[in-house]
Amino acid sequence: MASIEIANARKSYGAVHVLHGIDLAIADGEFIVLVGPSGCGKSTLLRMIAGLEDITSGDIRIGDDIVNDLQPRDRDIAMVFQSYALYPHMTVAQNMSYALTLRKTAKERIAESLAGVSEILGLNALLDRRPKALSGGQRQRVAMGRAIVRKPRAFLFDEPLSNLDARLREQMRTEIRKLHRRLNATSVYVTHDQIEAMTMADRIVAMHDGIIQQVGTPIEIYDHPANIFVASFIGSPAMNFLHGTCIKTDTTSAIRFADGHILPVAPRPGLYAGQEITLGARPEHVAIAAPETPGALPARVDLIEPMGLSTLIHVTLAGHELKIFTMDRPAFAIDSTIHIAFDIDKTHIFDRNSELRLPPVIKAPEETTKETSGANGT
Numbered sequence: 215m216a217s218i219e220i221a222n223a224r225k226s227y228g229a230v231h232v233l234h235g236i237d238l239a240i241a242d243g244e245f246i247v248l249v250g251p252s253g254c255g256k257s258t259l260l261r262m263i264a265g266l267e268d269i270t271s272g273d274i275r276i277g278d279d280i281v282n283d284l285q286p287r288d289r290d291i292a293m294v295f296q297s298y299a300l301y302p303h304m305t306v307a308q309n310m311s312y313a314l315t316l317r318k319t320a321k322e323r324i325a326e327s328l329a330g331v332s333e334i335l336g337l338n339a340l341l342d343r344r345p346k347a348l349s350g351g352q353r354q355r356v357a358m359g360r361a362i363v364r365k366p367r368a369f370l371f372d373e374p375l376s377n378l379d380a381r382l383r384e385q386m387r388t389e390i391r392k393l394h395r396r397l398n399a400t401s402v403y404v405t406h407d408q409i410e411a412m413t414m415a416d417r418i419v420a421m422h423d424g425i426i427q428q429v430g431t432p433i434e435i436y437d438h439p440a441n442i443f444v445a446s447f448i449g450s451p452a453m454n455f456l457h458g459t460c461i462k463t464d465t466t467s468a469i470r471f472a473d474g475h476i477l478p479v480a481p482r483p484g485l486y487a488g489q490e491i492t493l494g495a496r497p498e499h500v501a502i503a504a505p506e507t508p509g510a511l512p513a514r515v516d517l518i519e520p521m522g523l524s525t526l527i528h529v530t531l532a533g534h535e536l537k538i539f540t541m542d543r544p545a546f547a548i549d550s551t552i553h554i555a556f557d558i559d560k561t562h563i564f565d566r567n568s569e570l571r572l573p574p575v576i577k578a579p580e581e582t583t584k585e586t587s588g589a590n591g592t
């Protein structure tokens with residue numbers, strides 16, 4: 215296995231610039247998920263690592279080698295695609311050992327690695343079948359087995375689960391993770407599905423328009439999104455956003471919404487009076503509140519979505535549509551007015567122009583007390 219290092223990698227097709235200077239260091243054994251909307255350049259980046267696309271400029275290093283000019287077959291990596299591309303006329307065993315056969319590996323060695331891999335993947339009973347006699351999940355496993363027997367330096371996955379139904383996708387997610395724990399193989403996994411990114415990644419690389427927006431563990435990205443794009447892309451149901459203006463005195467900060475409602479917030483560097491901001495609140499950080507609760511704001515109920523375990527309440531507040539996540543099963547009438555309160559320490563403030571998050575100050579405990587009493591005084 216090997217680390218992968220990408221330094222200022224760019225890709226253009228003529229005048230079309232697809233990747234704008236990608237820097238990324240992937241540790242040996244790490245499971246990295248590249249996530250972003252369709253067209254943001256994920257596959258292009260993966261294919262550049264694989265050697266299936268030229269690099270317009272920059273360097274890609276696998277282990278100690280700069281691989282820019284190496285042919286795909288000389289890079290010693292394995293790629294698993296959405297379409298499994300198994301040979302239909304070959305059995306599972308032949309499909310999996312094909313690469314070793316091509317390398318003229320000794321028969322006993324092939325049998326040995328095939329036995330190991332088919333054991334890991336639970337394919338022992340299927341070795342003599344042809345692909346058409348397999349389910350989608352089984353084919354996917356054969357495709358992975360074929361990659362594993364080669365003992366590559368890294369695995370590259372391009373949306374390998376997109377063709378599977380929801381339940382199987384969930385199952386394969388777990389299988390791939392378990393497999394990774396077992397093989398500890400450096401892996402780069404491309405998906406547009408943020409749930410796959412959250413559940414599978416050691417670190418997520420969030421991409422948009424050919425630029426890396428943020429790199430971090432799933433929880434870092436979820437709790438501290440760098441900007442509005444990451445905040446809106448990661449998380450389901452998605453984060454709520456409200457536009458407002460900052461009003462600020464020497465001791466307090468607050469946000470005024472278009473309808474005149476005011477929400478006190480903790481002060482933070484970069485927040486100034488008159489600034490146009492976007493408040494971000496995840497659905498689990500908005501709660502139904504009694505009308506007399508300090509800071510509670512009136513909202514209109516638009517829709518109630520029961521999800522069994524939880525309920526999603528859609529409301530309108532100050533012209534913004536918001537979703538509220540609750541483990542209760544409320545029975546509000548549609549169009550009735552309820553009161554909602556933000557878990558204000560967990561909300562995010564983004565500058566509306568730069569779209570960057572303004573991180574809150576981490577304060578000493580005594581200062582926290584002072585600030586809180588100040589904010590309550592308004």
Ligand SMILES: Nc1ncnc2c1ncn2[C@@H]1O[C@H](COP(=O)(O)OP(=O)(O)O)[C@@H](O)[C@H]1O
Binds near residue numbers: 253255
């Ligand atoms: N051969 C090509 N010529 C011109 N543009 C291309 C070519 N291949 C891909 N692109 C463009 O590059 C962008 C990124 O594509 P891709 O990496 O496939 O995105 P993703 O995998 O994130 O959906 C897209 O806008 C796509 O249209």
Ligand SMILES: [Mg+2]
Binds near residue numbers: 256257258
């Ligand atoms: Mg793609």
